[in-house]
Amino acid sequence: MSIREKVVDLIRNKSTSLPTLPVVINNIITTAKSDKTTAADLAGFISNDQALSARILKIANSAYYGQPREIDSITRAIIVIGFKEIISIALGSEVFRTFSRKSSRNLIDMNELWKHSIAVGFASRYLEKMTRMLFTESAMLSGLLHDVGKIIFTLYFPDEYEAVLKEQRSTESVPLDVMEREMLGIDHSEMAYLLMKHWNFPESINRPICFHHNLGECPFEYLNMATMVNVADYISHCCEIGISGNHRREMPEEAITGLGLSADSIDRIIEQLMADRPRVDGFLEAMA
């Protein structure tokens, strides 16, 4: 069986040890998919889960959101920080916790990978604001979860992934996703897509993540979000926040133009993200 077939089997076979998400998260995913859910419904689901509520409040009160007054309820968090953003925090932090409880061989430092992911989340959020593009989901969530496929490789295919990382380190110029496709027949973007589809995440999040390194193949309706994650990934590499397992990337000029932005505007986001550095640590701590 090829690695690709083993991966597909891992996702399809119900008896495998793939983690399941708690019921509250399934409710939130349903909320995210429906345009009929109100802020009160969302607050109700979250407030029923004490651990999740506490975590969301901790993140909402972290330095990143810079709130002048303490946010002490989920209802207030939704009003102040926003409906889509709270969904992002809930889903992102739950996926983080799901994997942080699993032991890995440390092929990639998980804390560093999450710092990279948070930085891509922040940069995606800045790009979303700057371009004024409107999405069904928050760009922050796509950024937070864009590299989750690497965690699956690390946990479920450690020997094979160790070989990929070793080979990639020795051939400086080959990007990680290309090396993954060459050696495993599947890259971390598609791996993330399969996992998130299995978890029932909305396609508006799954698809952009699936194509974040392969914009040329991305269906048109998901292209803007996928491009945003691609550019946010470049920005976070420029700021050297966390470690993604990849080399520093070339400037994705076509993607930047595709978002209607200039190199100058990207420089402004790089500056903003550099200033966010200490807030990334605070965000990571609050997610735990």
Ligand SMILES: [Fe+2]
């Ligand atoms: Fe990636």
Ligand SMILES: [Fe+2]
């Ligand atoms: Fe990345």
